Amino acid sequence: MIALPAQLPLLRVGRYEVTTYGQDWLEENIRDAARAAGQGDWWFTPDIVKSLMIYLRERFPGTTITLEELTGKIRSVLEKIGFTDIGDRVALTPPALSLSLDDLAREAGEGFELRFFQLLDARLQEMADLGASAVALTASHDGVKRLCAAKYWTQTCRRLEREISIFLTRRMAASEGCRIELRTAA
Numbered sequence: 001m002i003a004l005p006a007q008l009p010l011l012r013v014g015r016y017e018v019t020t021y022g023q024d025w026l027e028e029n030i031r032d033a034a035r036a037a038g039q040g041d042w043w044f045t046p047d048i049v050k051s052l053m054i055y056l057r058e059r060f061p062g063t064t065i066t067l068e069e070l071t072g073k074i075r076s077v078l079e080k081i082g083f084t085d086i087g088d089r090v091a092l093t094p095p096a097l098s099l100s101l102d103d104l105a106r107e108a109g110e111g112f113e114l115r116f117f118q119l120l121d122a123r124l125q126e127m128a129d130l131g132a133s134a135v136a137l138t139a140s141h142d143g144v145k146r147l148c149a150a151k152y153w154t155q156t157c158r159r160l161e162r163e164i165s166i167f168l169t170r171r172m173a174a175s176e177g178c179r180i181e182l183r184t185a186a
Contacts, residue, residue, distance in 0.1 A: 007057045009065045013094040014130045017064065021095045023049050030074065033089040042086070048077060067092050067130075096134035097127050101143030101164070110149050113160065117167060124171055124180065134179040140164070 011018045026049045034042035052074065056065070071092045078087030104123065108116035127135050140161065141153065148156045165182060172180045 008053070009056060009060050009063050011070065011095070012064045012066045013097060013132070014126065016097050016099075016127070016130075018095055018097060023053055025095050026052060026074075029092050030086070030090065033086050033091070036089040037083075037085040039086060044081075044083075048074075052077065067094060094130055094132045096136055097130075097132045098136040098138050099123055099127070100139045101137050102139035102146060103143075105143035105146040108147070110146060113147055116143075116147055120164075120167070121171065124178075128178045132178055134181065136181045136183060137168070138183050140182055 008021070011021050023046075027045050030045045030048060031042065034040070034045065055073070071090055074090050074092075075087040078084065078090070101120075104119050105116055108119055124135060141157075144157045144161050144164070145151070145153065148154065148160055150157055168180050168182055172178070
């Protein structure tokens with residue numbers, strides 16, 4: 001048996017799965033839609049989200065749900081209770097996505113730094129195109145050691161990690177509203 005976090009189906013965003021989403025994220029998105037519909041402090045939001053969370057935990061038949069499916073469910077609920085104007089404006093923005101630098105390094109191949117940077121740039125662009133507001137880059141030490149073909153953390157690893165950090169700083173400056181976090185913990 002598979003145990004899902006908080007008993008919620010995994011959220012699929014593009015080809016990326018996000019395991020951590022919850023009530024706060026859904027409420028924020030619905031409040032944005034209500035504001036866009038001219039309903040500034042719309043007090044129904046917590047109740048709508050609580051009902052949706054119960055449905056997702058107890059009645060949703062699958063183990064994954066796409067962003068589009070979840071948007072459709074929210075719109076359907078809002079339409080049924082007479083708030084089509086808000087439902088029409090619901091446009092879920094993905095919660096923070098994560099990307100393993102070790103997986104990218106493995107895909108690029110040991111010692112192929114140029115290919116790694118190309119893959120990293122392409123994945124970050126893909127996530128930004130999906131509407132991600134934040135991307136957490138994980139397993140950076142493992143990825144850097146893999147690219148450097150190093151068993152232990154070396155000066156070469158530190159240099160490459162700095163290059164990745166500089167690349168990310170430039171990439172973040174060029175991306176519109178997508179925050180990138182490099183997690184350097186081993």
